[in-house]
């Protein structure tokens with residue numbers, strides 16, 4: 001597997017509970033919703049991670065990388 005150094009990943013988090021379990025509300029363009037704490041709004045928290053940071057993050061979460 002090749003790794004690109006310039007690659008970054010955008011992660012979106014709930015501003016209230018910092019959960020990554022967020023999604024766009026269907027029918028409401030630009031509105032986000034947290035599936036964990038039911039927060040809803042437009043000011044979603046965005047974080048830019050490098051691939052290295054992203055992989056580390058996945059590691060910490062214990063998710064398998066396919």
Ligand SMILES: [Zn+2]
Pocket residue numbers: 014015016017018019034035036037038039
């Ligand atoms: Zn939340």
